[in-house]
Amino acid sequence: MGIRGKSINLFLMDGDPNGRIKCTLANWTGVAYKIPRTELDRCKGRDDLSQSGVYCLFGTSDQTGENVVYIGQTGVRKNGEGILYRLQEHKRDSAKDYWTEAVVFTTSNNSFGPTEISYLENRFCSMAVEAKRYVVKNGNDPTPGNITEEKESELEEFIDNSKIVMGTLGHKVFEKLTEVNLPREQAETTGGDELLLHFMRRSRKSGLTIEADCRQTSEGFVVLKGSHIETIDSESIPPGIKEIRQKASIDDNGILQQDILFRSPSYAAAFVIGGHANGLTEWKTDGGKTLKEVEGS
Numbered sequence: 001m002g003i004r005g006k007s008i009n010l011f012l013m014d015g016d017p018n019g020r021i022k023c024t025l026a027n028w029t030g031v032a033y034k035i036p037r038t039e040l041d042r043c044k045g046r047d048d049l050s051q052s053g054v055y056c057l058f059g060t061s062d063q064t065g066e067n068v069v070y071i072g073q074t075g076v077r078k079n080g081e082g083i084l085y086r087l088q089e090h091k092r093d094s095a096k097d098y099w100t101e102a103v104v105f106t107t108s109n110n111s112f113g114p115t116e117i118s119y120l121e122n123r124f125c126s127m128a129v130e131a132k133r134y135v136v137k138n139g140n141d142p143t144p145g146n147i148t149e150e151k152e153s154e155l156e157e158f159i160d161n162s163k164i165v166m167g168t169l170g171h172k173v174f175e176k177l178t179e180v181n182l183p184r185e186q187a188e189t190t191g192g193d194e195l196l197l198h199f200m201r202r203s204r205k206s207g208l209t210i211e212a213d214c215r216q217t218s219e220g221f222v223v224l225k226g227s228h229i230e231t232i233d234s235e236s237i238p239p240g241i242k243e244i245r246q247k248a249s250i251d252d253n254g255i256l257q258q259d260i261l262f263r264s265p266s267y268a269a270a271f272v273i274g275g276h277a278n279g280l281t282e283w284k285t286d287g288g289k290t291l292k293e294v295e296g297s
Contacts, residue, residue, distance in 0.1 A: 012255040023165050029107045030161055034169045036101045042085055052076050052113065053106035054120045057090060057099035058171060062136065063248075068098055069128060069173055070137040073121040075114055083108075093122060096137075105162055118145040119155050122164075127163075132258065134173050156265070177259045178215045178222045192225055197221075197265075197283040199272050199286040205232040208254070212272040216281055217289075220261050221268040221279070223244055227256045232276030240269045265291055 007026040012022055020042065021034040031048055043049050057070040058088040059258035090096050105120070106112060122144040128136050147155070163174045178194060191276025195216040203210050212227030231254045233242055241245050248271075250259035273282075280292035 006164060008165070010168070014042075017163070021169065023169060024108075025161050025165065026160050027276050029111065030034050030158055030165070031106050031111055032169065033104050033163070035086070035087070036092060036103060037099060040084065040091060040102075043261055044267065045143055046084070047111075047283040048106050048156075049104070050082040050261065051075070051106045051110050052193060053083040053104050053116055054124060055083060055087065055104040056166075056171070056173065057087075057102050058134075059098035059100050061098060062138075064135075068135045068137050069134040069171075070096060070099065071121060071124045071128060071142075072138075073142070075117065084294045098137075100257070101199065103166060103171060114152070115145050116155060118143060119147055120159065121153070124162075127159075131172075131174055132178050133175070134171075144170075150245065153166050172219075177261050178224070190224075192256075195285070195294065197285060199269060199282055199284075200228075201273060201282070203230050203232075203273065205274070206230060210254075210273060211257075214265075214268050216265075217261075220263040221265050221283075223256065223260050223262065223268050223271060225256055225259050227255050228271065229254045229272055230274040234273075236287055237275050238267075239272060241267060243257055245274065246262075250266050 009024045011020065011022040018037065020039050023032040023034070024030070033043075033049065035043060040242045052075045054071070054073045057072070059068050060066070061068050072086070074083055077085065083106060087102055087104070096145040104213070112141055121142040125136060125138055125142055128134055166172070166174055197214045197216065199210070199212040199214065201210050208230070209230050210228055210230045212229065213224040215222045215224060229245075229250050231250065239246065244260070248260060251257060258273065262271065266277060267279070269277035269279040281290045283291045285294060
């Protein structure tokens with residue numbers, strides 16, 4: 001079955017792409033809002049933001065510069081307050097002063113109960129942790145609650161749509177950098193598939209043979225966990241690449257312990273070798289074609 005398109009409606013509530021955004025999908029009861037921290041007060045009086053829901057608080061760590069997220073849920077309180085009231089509480093909490101915008105999920109028919117929001121919070125947290133794009137700030141793992149298989153199927157469909165909406169709103173917090181590695185014999189497929197590339201060079205600095213794998217995705221080039229990285233920097237290494245290498249998780253044997261995304265093949269190659277490199281000629285398929293040859297064909 002081919003890939004089906006999705007019709008997404010984005011309503012710029014303030015007429016500004018940097019302001020509040022309401023997002024809906026065709027034939028979906030879910031409703032999402034992207035709300036800058038500075039615009040919370042302008043959301044008062046919205047009935048759907050007084051409902052139950054699940055939310056994500058996005059920001060950047062002052063200490064490390066990493067993207068961070070806190071995922072939470074809230075039900076309707078006795079005073080009739082729901083999601084918006086909870087976000088305002090977080091705004092006053094000095095322990096959560098890192099976040100700059102929130103993305104919230106609720107429904108157009110107010111159908112979320114305690115079971116649904118507990119399950120969604122648990123799944124959202126698990127997906128964010130597995131994706132490893134953001135540091136998840138939740139102190140405890142939320143409980144999924146007890147649900148029937150019918151309800152689970154319904155909520156998993158809601159989650160699939162939420163992933164699409166979240167990515168559309170600018171946060172790929174639930175999406176892994178790359179899918180599980182394909183077999184080598186599939187590496188040279190092009191078109192919709194991610195292209196698997198290989199780097200191998202004898203390093204003059206360490207005398208070691210440096211070997212790394214990279215997957216080209218729609219976002220750029222992901223140097224894959226398990227790649228052998230040159231640990232000695234050249235004097236001419238770009239400063240940005242040197243900083244990334246210093247922060248990356250690389251063991252004592254030079255083996256990369258995480259996937260890392262780069263916007264260009266040359267930056268990906270420079271990260272691997274610790275100096276300037278032409279990624280168009282350094283990255284090759286298993287058949288020996290350079291990336292330049294693949295893209296030129």
